[in-house]
Amino acid sequence: MEVAVETIVNVMMLSSIYILVALGFALVLSIMGVLNFAHGALYMISGYVCYQFATQFGINPWLALVLATVVMSIFGLFLEKFCFRPFFGDINRTIIMSIVIALVLETTVNITVGDKVRAIPDFASGMLKAGPVLVSYERLITLIVGGILLLFITLFISRTKAGQQMLAVAQDPEGAILQGIRIHRVAALAIVMGCAMAAVSGSLMGAIFQLRPFAGNHMLVKSIQVVILSGIGSIGGILAGGLIIGTLDAILPLFTSGAVSQAVGLGIIIVLLLFRPQGLFGREMS
Amino acid sequence: MMEKQVSTGKKSRLKKAIIYVICALMAALVPLFVHSVYYLHILILIFIYIIVTSSLRTIANSGQISLGHASFMGIGAYTSAVLAKQLGWTPWITMPLGGFATMAIAILVGYPFSRLRTIYFSMVSLFFGIGMIAVNTIFSKVTGGYFGLIGIWPLFGRSKVPYYYFFLGLTLLCLLILHRLENCRIGMSLRAIDQSHEVAASVGINEAGYRVLALAVGCFVAGLAGAGYAHYNLVLSQGSFDLLASINLLVYMMVGGVGSFAGPVIGAAVLIFIPELFRGLKQFTPYVFAGVLLLVIFVMPRGFVGLPAQIKSWINRRREAKEDRVAS
Numbered sequence: 001m002e003v004a005v006e007t008i009v010n011v012m013m014l015s016s017i018y019i020l021v022a023l024g025f026a027l028v029l030s031i032m033g034v035l036n037f038a039h040g041a042l043y044m045i046s047g048y049v050c051y052q053f054a055t056q057f058g059i060n061p062w063l064a065l066v067l068a069t070v071v072m073s074i075f076g077l078f079l080e081k082f083c084f085r086p087f088f089g090d091i092n093r094t095i096i097m098s099i100v101i102a103l104v105l106e107t108t109v110n111i112t113v114g115d116k117v118r119a120i121p122d123f124a125s126g127m128l129k130a131g132p133v134l135v136s137y138e139r140l141i142t143l144i145v146g147g148i149l150l151l152f153i154t155l156f157i158s159r160t161k162a163g164q165q166m167l168a169v170a171q172d173p174e175g176a177i178l179q180g181i182r183i184h185r186v187a188a189l190a191i192v193m194g195c196a197m198a199a200v201s202g203s204l205m206g207a208i209f210q211l212r213p214f215a216g217n218h219m220l221v222k223s224i225q226v227v228i229l230s231g232i233g234s235i236g237g238i239l240a241g242g243l244i245i246g247t248l249d250a251i252l253p254l255f256t257s258g259a260v261s262q263a264v265g266l267g268i269i270i271v272l273l274l275f276r277p278q279g280l281f282g283r284e285m286s
Numbered sequence: 287m288m289e290k291q292v293s294t295g296k297k298s299r300l301k302k303a304i305i306y307v308i309c310a311l312m313a314a315l316v317p318l319f320v321h322s323v324y325y326l327h328i329l330i331l332i333f334i335y336i337i338v339t340s341s342l343r344t345i346a347n348s349g350q351i352s353l354g355h356a357s358f359m360g361i362g363a364y365t366s367a368v369l370a371k372q373l374g375w376t377p378w379i380t381m382p383l384g385g386f387a388t389m390a391i392a393i394l395v396g397y398p399f400s401r402l403r404t405i406y407f408s409m410v411s412l413f414f415g416i417g418m419i420a421v422n423t424i425f426s427k428v429t430g431g432y433f434g435l436i437g438i439w440p441l442f443g444r445s446k447v448p449y450y451y452f453f454l455g456l457t458l459l460c461l462l463i464l465h466r467l468e469n470c471r472i473g474m475s476l477r478a479i480d481q482s483h484e485v486a487a488s489v490g491i492n493e494a495g496y497r498v499l500a501l502a503v504g505c506f507v508a509g510l511a512g513a514g515y516a517h518y519n520l521v522l523s524q525g526s527f528d529l530l531a532s533i534n535l536l537v538y539m540m541v542g543g544v545g546s547f548a549g550p551v552i553g554a555a556v557l558i559f560i561p562e563l564f565r566g567l568k569q570f571t572p573y574v575f576a577g578v579l580l581l582v583i584f585v586m587p588r589g590f591v592g593l594p595a596q597i598k599s600w601i602n603r604r605r606e607a608k609e610d611r612v613a614s
């Protein structure tokens with residue numbers, strides 16, 4: 001019973017974080033046509049930014065989270081303007097550019113902070129007791145914040161004009177330009193949203209797990225798994241894909257060791273993709 | 287994604303062949319002048335990565351950008367090393383076996399993977415690479431897992447010179463195979479599949495078959511290079527074959543220039559050599575690597591191989607501007 005409740009909380013928490021990070025990756029991929037290998041590094045560095053605000057400057061963790069999000073959004077604006085816009089539509093060079101960004105961020109953190117274990121102060125301490133079940137507030141908060149943010153993002157994309165413009169650009173960039181949509185502005189909005197979501201999830205996860213300079217690679221792979229499994233160009237699909245990957249990641253380690261569960265999880269994803277070569281909800285992309 | 291520079295005529299082909307032969311001869315003379323063990327080591331590493339990057343380009347030519355190529359290199363390396371260590375066979379037998387084992391696995395996964403196209407193929411090959419690292423950890427009793435495999439049989443004695451000539455020969459042989467494959471009918475079919483798999487299928491090209499063929503040949507070559515690496519380095523660690531290594535291979539290929547056969551050769555050579563020059567900077571070395579990449583993408587849109595053509599057009603433009611000024 002306790003294990004079941006804990007597992008369900010873990011599934012929901014991991015899924016919401018995966019979906020948040022993967023959504024940012026997917027927005028950048030489908031709107032800007034950039035395979036952003038730096039997305040994991042952005043997730044990683046926002047944890048460190050939040051840590052810096054919360055410990056060095058002694059700011060309340062919640063305010064630090066907001067500040068980290070703002071800083072990362074501005075950084076996203078910078079990335080769009082100076083790093084990705086000059087190579088718009090050239091996938092080879094944008095891939096190299098994203099690798100450069102990831103390399104620079106990871107090296108900088110590695111030099112300045114190093115391998116020393118860091119953790120963001122708790123957003124909320126203590127455990128929730130309900131009968132025999134114990135759940136840490138930290139995980140519950142992560143779940144709730146992630147869920148609320150996701151709700152807002154999906155509402156934003158489906159209800160507002162800017163969101164509809166993003167969908168239009170994702171479907172057909174040239175057609176969107178012909179309709180008078182400012183494609184670079186939409187791209188900037190997409191990468192800013194991606195960075196902000198990465199910042200929120202990076203900060204929340206930084207309080208639960210430890211911060212490490214190369215932790216972003218793991219998250220990058222997870223978000224690629226979510227995006228590819230659900231299929232490119234489908235926002236609703238990402239919710240389902242994130243839930244599948246989160247469930248696999250939370251349940252498989254209960255039965256086997258780390259490496260076996262990783263291999264089995266990857267095997268399941270590959271087999272699913274072999275049955276649905278365009279992802280579960282996707283379309284073919286050139 | 288690919289652009290092929292069309293070069294026709296016997297004369298230009300002869301000229302190219304002469305350039306290749308001169309390059310090979312110059313490479314063969316290097317150990318007479320370079321006695322530093324360290325630089326020979328770097329050159330040997332460059333040879334190994336030239337082989338692997340070129341084989342990656344062969345696969346990419348068929349429209350399959352593999353992001354798990356380093357893991358295929360690792361399969362060859364571990365197969366050969368484990369066979370030599372456990373069964374006591376000589377590396378001269380186990381190295382080709384490593385190549386064939388890699389090819390067998392490539393064919394096994396290549397057929398189902400040929401259902402996937404473009405980015406889906408790339409990402410599934412990425413998952414395959416990560417899965418292989420996990421498999422390596424699972425069988426850590428045999429492969430050493432996370433802590434690496436040590437005590438591998440060496441090919442030659444302590445001197446690096448025999449290794450140098452061995453890897454030079456291996457590089458030339460592999461490049462010859464890949465070059466022949468690219469410039470025969472099969473290579474044309476592969477490029478056709480890359481440009482449009484539907485049109486290629488409509489003129490009777492067996493898409494799945496050719497794609498698996500490209501994967502098999504590329505992975506055989508990569509496995510061979512990996513096996514050579516195992517018996518040269520004598521220590522194998524997972525980190526040499528993980529996602530980062532695969533991405534590095536992709537970067538070598540793109541920076542050199544995807545469109546030309548010489549691209550991966552130049553890309554691997556330059557991108558391995560330049561960071562080594564700045565080794566004194568220690569943990570700051572990745573910045574040098576990043577700087578080189580930035581220079582390439584901002585200044586050389588077609589990679590290193592596009593540079594001569596770019597300079598030529600720049601000079602021509604200068605000359606025309608000058609003539610215009612004189613005329614007016």
